[in-house]
Amino acid sequence: MPAPEQYRMIFRHIDEPGYTSDLACYLRNGGYEVLRKAVQRKPEELVDEVKKSGLRGRGGAGFPCGVKWTLLDRKSGKPIYLVANADESEPGTFKDRYIVYKDPHQLLEGIMITCFANKVERTFIYIRGEFPEGARILERAIAEARAAGFVGPNILGTGYGCEIYVHRGAGAYICGEETGLIESMEGKRPYPRIKPPYFPAVLGLYQCPTIVNNVETLCHVKHIAERGGEAYSKIGTPNNTGTRIYCVSGHVRRPGCYEFEVGKITMGQLLNEVCGGPLPGRSFKAVIPGGSSAKVLRFGERFKGKRKSGATMVDYDWGVEDIPMDFDSLAMIGSMGGSGGVIVMDDSVSMVEALGNINEFYAHESCGQCTPCREGSLWMKRITSRMVHGLARAEDGALLKSVADQIAGRTICAFGEACSWPTQSFIAKFGDEFKAYAAAKAQARPDGAAELI
Amino acid sequence: MNLKPETLEKIDAVIPRYPQIRSAALPLLHLVQEDQGFISNEAVEWIAQKLGLQPINIYELVTFYPMFRQKPIGRRHIRVCRTLSCAIMGSYRTCAEFQRQLGAPLGGTSPDGEVTVEFVECLASCGTAPVVMIDDTLHEKVDAARARELSDLIRAQAKAPAQQR
Numbered sequence: 001m002p003a004p005e006q007y008r009m010i011f012r013h014i015d016e017p018g019y020t021s022d023l024a025c026y027l028r029n030g031g032y033e034v035l036r037k038a039v040q041r042k043p044e045e046l047v048d049e050v051k052k053s054g055l056r057g058r059g060g061a062g063f064p065c066g067v068k069w070t071l072l073d074r075k076s077g078k079p080i081y082l083v084a085n086a087d088e089s090e091p092g093t094f095k096d097r098y099i100v101y102k103d104p105h106q107l108l109e110g111i112m113i114t115c116f117a118n119k120v121e122r123t124f125i126y127i128r129g130e131f132p133e134g135a136r137i138l139e140r141a142i143a144e145a146r147a148a149g150f151v152g153p154n155i156l157g158t159g160y161g162c163e164i165y166v167h168r169g170a171g172a173y174i175c176g177e178e179t180g181l182i183e184s185m186e187g188k189r190p191y192p193r194i195k196p197p198y199f200p201a202v203l204g205l206y207q208c209p210t211i212v213n214n215v216e217t218l219c220h221v222k223h224i225a226e227r228g229g230e231a232y233s234k235i236g237t238p239n240n241t242g243t244r245i246y247c248v249s250g251h252v253r254r255p256g257c258y259e260f261e262v263g264k265i266t267m268g269q270l271l272n273e274v275c276g277g278p279l280p281g282r283s284f285k286a287v288i289p290g291g292s293s294a295k296v297l298r299f300g301e302r303f304k305g306k307r308k309s310g311a312t313m314v315d316y317d318w319g320v321e322d323i324p325m326d327f328d329s330l331a332m333i334g335s336m337g338g339s340g341g342v343i344v345m346d347d348s349v350s351m352v353e354a355l356g357n358i359n360e361f362y363a364h365e366s367c368g369q370c371t372p373c374r375e376g377s378l379w380m381k382r383i384t385s386r387m388v389h390g391l392a393r394a395e396d397g398a399l400l401k402s403v404a405d406q407i408a409g410r411t412i413c414a415f416g417e418a419c420s421w422p423t424q425s426f427i428a429k430f431g432d433e434f435k436a437y438a439a440a441k442a443q444a445r446p447d448g449a450a451e452l453i
Numbered sequence: 454m455n456l457k458p459e460t461l462e463k464i465d466a467v468i469p470r471y472p473q474i475r476s477a478a479l480p481l482l483h484l485v486q487e488d489q490g491f492i493s494n495e496a497v498e499w500i501a502q503k504l505g506l507q508p509i510n511i512y513e514l515v516t517f518y519p520m521f522r523q524k525p526i527g528r529r530h531i532r533v534c535r536t537l538s539c540a541i542m543g544s545y546r547t548c549a550e551f552q553r554q555l556g557a558p559l560g561g562t563s564p565d566g567e568v569t570v571e572f573v574e575c576l577a578s579c580g581t582a583p584v585v586m587i588d589d590t591l592h593e594k595v596d597a598a599r600a601r602e603l604s605d606l607i608r609a610q611a612k613a614p615a616q617q618r
């Protein structure tokens with residue numbers, strides 16, 4: 001089956017010739033019309049639209065956005081905060097960068113609608129430190145929006161007021177985790193908080209109810225307010241509504257960001273047709289479907305089981321190419337849609353070295369609060385690094401697995417899972433390669449194979 | 454502390470954005486580092502005092518967040534992405550080429566104090582790998598050949614009189 005057409009909703013204007021990040025251009029393209037209508041409605045209605053839309057968070061966990069908003073503790077009488085998560089630090093993910101750099105007003109409009117719907121009066125955009133230009137673009141966009149009455153006191157003459165500020169991170173991955181992000185916003189080390197009791201919806205920023213949403217999620221809110229939740233929920237597939245931006249990187253001919261209805265495209269269509277297939281003379285070996293924390297998939301493996309199709313259960317028997325790119329299907333086959341970052345590796349890549357590269361990332365980024373995560377991520381890095389740069393033993397795969405197995409479920413935040421899943425899945429799927437690595441290392445590297453650690 | 458008047462102005466503008474003053478710690482660290490090039494002990498104490506905090510409250514941030522540094526670096530700052538998508542597209546070669554061309558050790562500064570080269574983790578531009586940040590600017594698809602061109606440019610700019618930089 002040929003791949004469907006892209007459905008460019010969030011990325012509609014990104015890369016459009018002549019489209020610029022300033023307010024005048026945004027207004028020429030109908031900008032802030034949705035906000036204008038939204039502030040005439042009751043806030044509760046807007047929350048309802050988002051609930052009806054079925055929108056799931058695009059930051060990683062896929063949690064239903066409308067449900068998250070209804071969990072807010074509104075009775076406490078404390079102010080409610082919104083923090084837009086523009087930390088975009090999950091390896092393989094690069095969609096929020098384009099939204100911030102190329103269409104900042106779309107994000108601001110989504111944020112203002114979200115603030116109005118949830119009665120938020122002060123909101124922050126937490127942007128990673130490595131986007132200095134992005135922070136300046138947002139500051140400028142906010143100033144423009146403020147001068148035009150879309151942000152600030154008395155928005156569009158309604159009497160409702162809300163301020164937006166940009167807050168820059170400083171190079172730590174863990175600031176993307178929502179409670180680490182909140183600690184960071186409070187001027188502390190970004191040590192994630194323990195849940196319960198620190199669910200942001202109840203005890204978030206300054207111990208007040210707080211929404212943390214990803215940049216792409218907040219852009220979707222604008223489109224939901226525009227079309228209505230019901231209409232939006234018809235885009236995509238049941239329980240996996242709307243569009244999704246897939247960020248494809250690595251060994252394909254045309255890497256990049258591609259936006260499709262969720263679940264309407266398969267991995268094979270995405271990689272072979274949309275991205276042009278493997279590089280000349282190469283074949284696909286492995287793909288990580290949802291950011292580097294997602295479990296790796298091996299080309300050639302098969303996934304079998306029963307799944308729901310409408311009201312009935314049907315059998316499925318899929319290769320990697322057949323997997324529909326939605327939250328539920330990717331979870332069903334044991335991985336995840338995560339942040340939408342699809343990392344492709346071809347047959348020139350050694351899986352031991354690729355895991356070594358990933359392990360170095362996690363060892364560098366663990367915040368260090370929990371012993372299993374701090375020590376385990378370091379051990380996994382040391383073992384893979386020894387395999388590549390020193391002695392590789394046949395039993396190293398088992399050793400790696402035993403370390404990984406002792407982390408997940410014993411930590412404060414989901415980083416524990418995030419750092420153990422790569423090791424567990426690489427060993428489960430490429431165990432033979434780990435066993436045979438010593439011998440493979442003695443041979444010449446495949447032509448064009450890059451050094452990875 | 455000898456901060457530029459613009460920096461002091463920005464510092465006074467940023468503090469009232471936050472309901473709690475401690476939140477201004479990170480923005481102040483950024484502003485001071487942009488002004489001074491690094492965070493000295495004196496700067497730690499100055500920021501702490503400005504925000505009514507203990508120096509340790511600031512110092513623990515400087516030692517945690519990778520972007521803050523306690524020593525000066527070269528006039529130009531080259532950050533090469535090391536993470537998976539960039540690595541499989543050759544970022545280790547790119548980094549080695551910058552080091553060779555500019556005479557800087559990995560994670561250190563060239564002897565003439567001009568350039569610092571380091572590896573960083575994913576810069577969120579994996580689709581145009583390998584990527585490199587030179588000062589505040591992102592450069593995409595920087596293979597070894599492109600690294601040589603960029604190195605030539607950096608050398609040429611270093612020789613040019615200051616006002617042309």
Ligand SMILES: Cc1cc2nc3c(=O)[nH]c(=O)nc-3n(C[C@H](O)[C@H](O)[C@H](O)COP(=O)(O)O)c2cc1C
Pocket residue numbers: 056057058059060061062063065085086087088089090173174175176177178179212213214215217218413414415418
């Ligand atoms: C280790 C870790 C890193 C994360 N990094 C990010 C990130 O860079 N950007 C992001 O939006 N969410 C990130 N998340 C997810 C956030 O914690 C949070 O769930 C998300 O921002 C919620 O937004 P959403 O519901 O709109 O997806 C991360 C989670 C973990 C555990």
Ligand code: SF4
Pocket residue numbers: 174191192365366367368369370371373374411412413414415416
């Ligand atoms: S799991 Fe790791 S990153 Fe998360 S709080 Fe514990 S040590 Fe920090």
Ligand code: FES
Pocket residue numbers: 091092093534535536537538539540574575576577578579580582584
């Ligand atoms: S891996 Fe280099 S930018 Fe993401």
